[in-house]
Amino acid sequence: MDLRTVASAVEHYEAEASEADVARLEFFKGVMQIQQERADLVAAAGGYEAPPQEDARAWYWAYEPFLTHAPVDLDPEAFAETCRQLALHLAASAGLEDKAADALAGYDWNAFCETADLALAGSRPQEFVESCLTGIDGFGVSPDLPATVFMMAPVMALRAHLQGAAKTCMDALRLKKEDTAVHDQPLRCPVCGSPAAASHVVSTSGVTESGNRVQYCSLCGTQWGFERIRCGVCGNVNQSQLHYHHIEGDSAHRLQSCEACGQYERVVFQDDLDPHAPLVMEVEDVVMARLDQVALDPRFKNDN
Known part of the structure; x- marks a missing residue:
C-alpha cells in the first residue's frame, strides 16, 4: 500500500462523509498504516523467493494458490508484534466495550503464536483463520472478548506478513494475453486462495486494459484480472442472471448479484468515481461496507 495514496483517498471520502463514517475511515487508515509499516519491516528482513515463472503459470491456471506450493515462513515474534500493535489500535479506536477493549489490549500475542499453527497461516491463511475460530478455547481468550473481535488482529496482521510475498508471486507470473483468451480467470485469490473481497472495473478512458475487471483480495492484497461479465463468486457467465x-x-x-448462486460481490466502477480522487481498493473496501447492509435488506432487488 502507498500510504500517501491511501491518505488522499480517505481525505476525498471524508470531505462529504458523516461523522460516523469519518471515524470509521480514520480507524481503518490507522489499520493500514500499521499494516504497511510492519510489511516494510517484513520485507526488509527478506527470506521469500519468487517461484519460477513456469511454476507460477502452471499453478495459476490449475487454480492452485501459490502459497500452498511456496508458503511464507511467518516469524512468530514478528507476527506477535504485528498482532499486538493492531490489537492496541482496535482496543483504543474500534469502539469496543471497556471489558473487551481491556482484554484485547492485555492479551499475550506471543503465547498465541506459540499455540497457533503459523505454518498453516503461511500456506492456507483462510483455513488458519477458520481453525483459530474453531479452536478459540485453546488460546486463553477472555470470555469478555468475542472470538470474532479477537481474530480481527491476526487477520489484519496476515496482510502485513503476506502482501510482500503475494506481490513477488504475481510479479513472477507475467501472464500472456493468449493465456487469458483460452482460460477462465481464477475465482479465488491466486496467491492465498481467499475469496475476493471486491472488484473494480477499470476506467474506459486512456487505459490499455480499459473496461476490464480486477478482483481484489483483502487478506493478502493481491489483485488479478477477471472477466467483466461473470459472477465473482460462482463463475456464472449467463448475463441474464447477473444484475447490478x-x-x-x-x-x-454497486452490488453484482447472481441468480445462479444467490450471492453477490461489491464492484467499483472507476468511470463513475471522482476523476481527481485515487482508486485505492483498501479504502473502497471500507467505503463499500454499507452495501453489505443493503444486500441484507428484504427490499433488495434488481435496479439495472
Missing part, C-alpha cells in the same frame, strides 16, 4: 444494484446517488459502488 446501487444506492441512489452513488452509481460508482
Whole structure:
C-alpha cells in the first residue's frame, strides 16, 4: 500500500462523509498504516523467493494458490508484534466495550503464536483463520472478548506478513494475453486462495486494459484480472442472471448479484468515481461496507 495514496483517498471520502463514517475511515487508515509499516519491516528482513515463472503459470491456471506450493515462513515474534500493535489500535479506536477493549489490549500475542499453527497461516491463511475460530478455547481468550473481535488482529496482521510475498508471486507470473483468451480467470485469490473481497472495473478512458475487471483480495492484497461479465463468486457467465444494484446517488459502488448462486460481490466502477480522487481498493473496501447492509435488506432487488 502507498500510504500517501491511501491518505488522499480517505481525505476525498471524508470531505462529504458523516461523522460516523469519518471515524470509521480514520480507524481503518490507522489499520493500514500499521499494516504497511510492519510489511516494510517484513520485507526488509527478506527470506521469500519468487517461484519460477513456469511454476507460477502452471499453478495459476490449475487454480492452485501459490502459497500452498511456496508458503511464507511467518516469524512468530514478528507476527506477535504485528498482532499486538493492531490489537492496541482496535482496543483504543474500534469502539469496543471497556471489558473487551481491556482484554484485547492485555492479551499475550506471543503465547498465541506459540499455540497457533503459523505454518498453516503461511500456506492456507483462510483455513488458519477458520481453525483459530474453531479452536478459540485453546488460546486463553477472555470470555469478555468475542472470538470474532479477537481474530480481527491476526487477520489484519496476515496482510502485513503476506502482501510482500503475494506481490513477488504475481510479479513472477507475467501472464500472456493468449493465456487469458483460452482460460477462465481464477475465482479465488491466486496467491492465498481467499475469496475476493471486491472488484473494480477499470476506467474506459486512456487505459490499455480499459473496461476490464480486477478482483481484489483483502487478506493478502493481491489483485488479478477477471472477466467483466461473470459472477465473482460462482463463475456464472449467463448475463441474464447477473444484475447490478446501487444506492441512489452513488452509481460508482454497486452490488453484482447472481441468480445462479444467490450471492453477490461489491464492484467499483472507476468511470463513475471522482476523476481527481485515487482508486485505492483498501479504502473502497471500507467505503463499500454499507452495501453489505443493503444486500441484507428484504427490499433488495434488481435496479439495472
